[in-house]
Amino acid sequence: MGNYKVKKLVVVTGMSGSGKSSMLNILEDQGLFAVDNIPVALLPQLLDLLESHESAVANGVVVVVDVRSRELLGGFVSMASKLKEEMEDFSVVFLDASDDALVQRFNLTKRSHPLGDHLSILEGIIKERALLDPVRELADKVIDSTGLDLKGFRTKVFEGIGSCEAKLSVILSSFGFKHGIPHDSDYVVDVRFLPNPYYSPELRNKTGEDGDVQTYIRDKFEDIDIFLAKLLDLLVFLIPKYKKVGKGNVHITIGCTGGRHRSVSVVEWLKDKLKNDGISVMVRHRDIGMS
Structure with missing residues (x-):
């Protein structure tokens, strides 16, 4: 055998x-x-x-x-x-x-x-x-x-x-609403309510992958940890539901105005938290280089 x-x-x-x-x-x-x-x-x-x-x-x-x-x-x-x-x-x-x-x-x-x-x-x-x-x-x-x-x-x-044991892949994408919502999104999250680092001259040319951009958002939005915790709870609830209906991957898209600062930061934070929960995650920053 x-x-x-x-x-x-x-x-x-x-x-x-x-x-x-x-x-x-x-x-x-x-x-x-x-x-x-x-x-x-x-x-x-x-x-x-x-x-x-x-x-x-x-x-x-x-x-x-x-x-x-x-x-x-x-x-x-x-x-x-x-x-x-x-x-x-x-x-x-x-x-x-x-x-x-x-x-x-x-x-x-x-x-x-x-x-x-x-x-x-x-x-x-x-x-x-x-x-x-x-x-x-x-x-x-x-x-x-x-x-x-x-x-x-x-x-x-x-x-x-019987159910298959293959892991469901989660794709986390950042994007800018002014460039359009990704057509293959399964779930869209709008984070335009967060403070925008674009209006800080020293951060404008940086991205949400930079630590000082992430620090700016945290300092300016005191409820950021509460928001991320609630969003994480929702995603952890939703992801197995997509697997149950037979999807091999689920595409979660996070959008801000330009897709360079806030959405990128949130994707980076979610990536680390989901990986800590044992979920396979792929990250795409679609509009990070757009002006």
């Missing part, structure tokens, strides 16, 4: 049009290394190749295997049995949906069934279902995506495989 450095492998298979690509994206957002449409015979080589890949070793690998891999039926059952013995965490998830739902999805995308243009969509579905029956019997979890929107499908995925 445990012959591979990669400890977790999730194999996603099932009916064409049932949501395999969506599940791949969901788990990739959770930190798993994702591979679409890999031949079954190459799974051991893939695991060996990823031994030096930090994310794959830490979080695991998710692969999609389906009827596009023609050797699926011939080798999947034996390969899955072998990997189940050799890996610490190996699972097969079979995605399904009703025939009517699959026909509707194929018609919506105007795609032919992967088993061939010579078959009608329904004929292809019926044939594929018969071919995949042994694989379905092997699956650790069967998820029916009939009638589910993306949010409902994501919930089903997490219920089916």
Whole structure:
């Protein structure tokens, strides 16, 4: 048991049009290394190749295997049995949906069934279902995506495989409102109420990364520690909520007028406090060099 450095492998298979690509994206957002449409015979080589890949070793690998891999039926059952013995965490998830739902999805995308243009969509579905029956019997979890929107499908995925242990990355960005709010913000905090070092001639050309700028704000705003504590409490509450809905990262943006002094200082303070709480943080000062 445990012959591979990669400890977790999730194999996603099932009916064409049932949501395999969506599940791949969901788990990739959770930190798993994702591979679409890999031949079954190459799974051991893939695991060996990823031994030096930090994310794959830490979080695991998710692969999609389906009827596009023609050797699926011939080798999947034996390969899955072998990997189940050799890996610490190996699972097969079979995605399904009703025939009517699959026909509707194929018609919506105007795609032919992967088993061939010579078959009608329904004929292809019926044939594929018969071919995949042994694989379905092997699956650790069967998820029916009939009638589910993306949010409902994501919930089903997490219920089916359990929560992923990948850490949520937090991006802290400073910006200036006069340059526009970052379009990919998940949460925006306006700190224009803080005293502005721009109006101090000796600080105007400095930035919020400089200690004397931070000291100026602290000296001029006596409630700064209360503000930071309350903001930190809010963020510590919110961040796990974003992870719960399947986001791989959350972008928190802090804005002042120009994006050079106050917003930068607050981002720097929050960065240290969040890191002390064990949260992975990346910092971006978008407008720090703008005039």
